Amino acid sequence: MKVELTPTDAPSIKSRPVYAALEPRPGKLHVIVADCQGAEAVTDMLAKANDRAEFLAAAHVMYCPGPAGVDLSARLEALGAAQFFRAPTIPALLPRLVRVLSDAHMGTQFYLAGTESLIGQAEREIMNTGFPFAAIQKEQRGSTLRRVQCVHCKGITENVATDPFKCSHCGLNLFVRDHYSRRIAAFQGVNIDAEDPGQVPESVVRFK
Numbered sequence: 001m002k003v004e005l006t007p008t009d010a011p012s013i014k015s016r017p018v019y020a021a022l023e024p025r026p027g028k029l030h031v032i033v034a035d036c037q038g039a040e041a042v043t044d045m046l047a048k049a050n051d052r053a054e055f056l057a058a059a060h061v062m063y064c065p066g067p068a069g070v071d072l073s074a075r076l077e078a079l080g081a082a083q084f085f086r087a088p089t090i091p092a093l094l095p096r097l098v099r100v101l102s103d104a105h106m107g108t109q110f111y112l113a114g115t116e117s118l119i120g121q122a123e124r125e126i127m128n129t130g131f132p133f134a135a136i137q138k139e140q141r142g143s144t145l146r147r148v149q150c151v152h153c154k155g156i157t158e159n160v161a162t163d164p165f166k167c168s169h170c171g172l173n174l175f176v177r178d179h180y181s182r183r184i185a186a187f188q189g190v191n192i193d194a195e196d197p198g199q200v201p202e203s204v205v206r207f208k
Contacts, residue, residue, distance in 0.1 A: 015180045017116065019140040024049040027109035030059040031100060032081070033122045035090065036066025037142030038114025039076050045111065045139075046079065056081045060100055064093045066115060066143050067159045090118050097122060101129045110136045117147040117158065120185030127182065144207045148176055149186040156186055162203040164192045173200045176207075 022045035034042050042061070049055045059081040065071035065088070073086045087093035110126055112119045119138050126136055145159040155169025163176040167189065174189030181188065193200050 013178045015182075016178045017120070017138065017140075017180055019119075019138050021045070022111050022113060022137050022139045024055055025109045025137075028058065028107040029104055030055060030109050030111065031097075031104065032059055032061045032111045032113075033093070033097060033118065034062070034076070034112070035064045035093075035114035035118040035142075036068075036070045037072065038112075038118070038139070039063060039072035041113035041139040041141045042076060042111065043079070045113075058082060061085070062087065062093055062096055062100075064089055064118070067117075067145050068143055070142060090121060093118075094121060094125060097125050101125060101131075104129075104131075106131075108135065111139075112136065113139045114141055115143050115145065116140055117145070117185070120147065120180075120182070124182060124185045146176060146207050147186045148174065148189040149181070149184055150174055150189050152191055156184070157189070160189075161205055161207050163206045164200060164203055165189070 022041055024045055032042055046052055056079060060083040061076050061081045062085045063073050063076050077084045085096050087096065112122050123136055145161055147156060147158050148160045149156045150167040150170060150172060152172055153167065153170035155167060157168040160176060164173050167174050172191045173193050175192040177188045177190060179188045
């Protein structure tokens with residue numbers, strides 16, 4: 001199937017993640033996971049808390065720098081949450097989240113902020129434990145680089161900036177769709193020159 005390159009897929013795509021500003025909610029435990037400028041979303045959210053000290057006393061904050069090197073960990077550590085963890089990368093952060101989830105109980109509130117890659121992967125781990133979707137808030141901040149799965153070889157390429165781009169696993173030229181899979185926490189990439197090999201539009205930077 002030949003895929004035409006367009007600036008974006010139809011805005012009606014239901015799988016496309018929807019984000020909103022984080023809001024403080026009552027909870028026994030507040031699990032905050034952020035990267036990049038997601039730290040700013042967290043501080044903005046805390047500014048709206050009626051009892052900031054009580055909220056932070058029940059908060060576990062996990063943070064890693066963004067894909068472009070933005071590191072606001074000092075700002076979050078200075079908040080004085082009950083627990084703070086800084087990881088160098090998303091893969092290094094996720095095991096900590098999994099451990100926290102193993103001890104979490106119903107009534108826990110989750111706040112995810114930053115890049116779509118971080119939000120998607122953290123949400124996947126939370127949903128895998130059976131916590132309700134309604135307990136998860138998500139706010140995208142900072143880099144819009146995408147995590148993309150090639151629908152042909154199933155390989156995942158991190159931090160995709162251009163469209164189309166070459167799959168880092170099988171080498172196919174892929175068009176980045178807005179179709180999103182929560183199961184794998186990635187957007188979908190489809191071969192753009194399947195019918196006309198070599199006829200690939202010039203790559204443009206769509207995600208930064």
